[in-house]
Amino acid sequence: MSKRNLLNNWNLTLPVVAAPMFIVSQLELVKASMKAGIVASMPALNNRTTEGFDEWLTELDAFRSSEKQTNGKDLPPYAINLIVHKTNFRVMPDLEIIVKHKVPIVITSLGANEDVVKAVQSYGGLVFHDVTNSYHAQKAINVGVDGLILVTAGAGGHAGTLNPIPFIQEIRSMFDGIILLGGCLSSGKDVATALQMGADLAYMGTRFINTDEAKAPEDYKNMIIASGTRDIVYTAAISGVPANFLGKSLEAAGITKEMWERKVKVDFGKELNTEAKAWTTIWSAGQGSATIQKTQALGDLVRDMKDDFITSVKTFETASSRYTL
Numbered sequence: 185m186s187k188r189n190l191l192n193n194w195n196l197t198l199p200v201v202a203a204p205m206f207i208v209s210q211l212e213l214v215k216a217s218m219k220a221g222i223v224a225s226m227p228a229l230n231n232r233t234t235e236g237f238d239e240w241l242t243e244l245d246a247f248r249s250s251e252k253q254t255n256g257k258d259l260p261p262y263a264i265n266l267i268v269h270k271t272n273f274r275v276m277p278d279l280e281i282i283v284k285h286k287v288p289i290v291i292t293s294l295g296a297n298e299d300v301v302k303a304v305q306s307y308g309g310l311v312f313h314d315v316t317n318s319y320h321a322q323k324a325i326n327v328g329v330d331g332l333i334l335v336t337a338g339a340g341g342h343a344g345t346l347n348p349i350p351f352i353q354e355i356r357s358m359f360d361g362i363i364l365l366g367g368c369l370s371s372g373k374d375v376a377t378a379l380q381m382g383a384d385l386a387y388m389g390t391r392f393i394n395t396d397e398a399k400a401p402e403d404y405k406n407m408i409i410a411s412g413t414r415d416i417v418y419t420a421a422i423s424g425v426p427a428n429f430l431g432k433s434l435e436a437a438g439i440t441k442e443m444w445e446r447k448v449k450v451d452f453g454k455e456l457n458t459e460a461k462a463w464t465t466i467w468s469a470g471q472g473s474a475t476i477q478k479t480q481a482l483g484d485l486v487r488d489m490k491d492d493f494i495t496s497v498k499t500f501e502t503a504s505s506r507y508t509l
């Protein structure tokens with residue numbers, strides 16, 4: 185049986201994952217996402233210590249056993265993001281906590297690791313791995329992941345460069361598991377488009393920064409509202425790996441076009457005179473910023489996206505009826 189059938193039992197209001205975001209996604213956002221009937225997530229590293237992360241999961245366990253969705257149904261599963269890289273010394277301790285709490289879904293980034301996959305699957309958990317090309321997708325398939333997250337051009341954070349249309353079809357031809365599509369999805373119409381393209385779930389980050397529950401300063405949220413596609417800068421200057429940032433926050437930190445066009449990381453201490461800090465004062469967002477016009481409560485956002493999703497499916501049916509098919 186394909187893992188894709190599992191989605192039928194998740195009580196989702198919309199096939200959406202609120203993607204993990206460093207600093208931004210914390211307990212409040214996770215709880216609100218589950219209440220609204222979408223898959224919630226947060227990076228383990230958003231708590232400064234493994235002990236603190238353990239406490240967060242204990243709180244989430246209690247929340248899950250006492251709460252229902254606003255429509256009365258059981259809460260959908262949630263996901264924890266684990267950065268599987270040699271520079272992350274917390275991989276193994278955090279994984280132990282994940283296993284202890286039987287976290288339903290683990291989103292791995294950077295390394296597809298067989299031991300991590302086996303540890304999570306041993307208690308019935310699922311592993312979704314984040315990729316930007318078919319080479320890394322194949323490596324993840326080889327270690328037995330349950331889902332692949334295709335992070336495409338224009339996404340917030342460490343975005344890919346591929347166009348989603350060929351990428352998703354290429355991966356579907358080699359993988360029967362759950363496919364999530366990430367990159368610039370902001371509305372219910374975009375969710376419908378992702379499904380039409382072959383995704384099982386829409387993976388949305390930037391859109392959730394503009395919710396009341398996101399841990400992000402108001403200036404950050406307002407900068408997203410004020411930004412269009414041309415204000416998003418794809419650069420390796422901030423973290424050493426290409427990622428999308430709000431151009432206005434780069435300018436405010438004194439990072440010039442010449443600096444962001446270099447393929448190497450800026451030396452913050454030597455080249456900048458400010459308190460600039462990646463992800464804290466230099467803000468990441470994807471090209472989807474162009475379509476985000478307001479900040480609202482997460483529950484209201486999901487409700488609006490659902491209305492838009494339904495309208496968009498009907499519009500598609502009407503448009504299709506114009507042709508002799």
Ligand SMILES: Cc1cc2nc3c(=O)[nH]c(=O)nc-3n(C[C@H](O)[C@H](O)[C@H](O)COP(=O)(O)O)c2cc1C
Nearest residue numbers: 203204205206339340341366367368388389390470
């Ligand atoms: C501010 C910010 C922080 C992010 N932090 C992480 C992270 O810690 N781990 C991760 O796997 N992805 C991270 N991402 C990427 C998102 O999980 C997701 O892939 C991306 O936001 C999807 O594209 P979209 O922003 O266009 O919706 C981050 C994205 C943003 C905007």
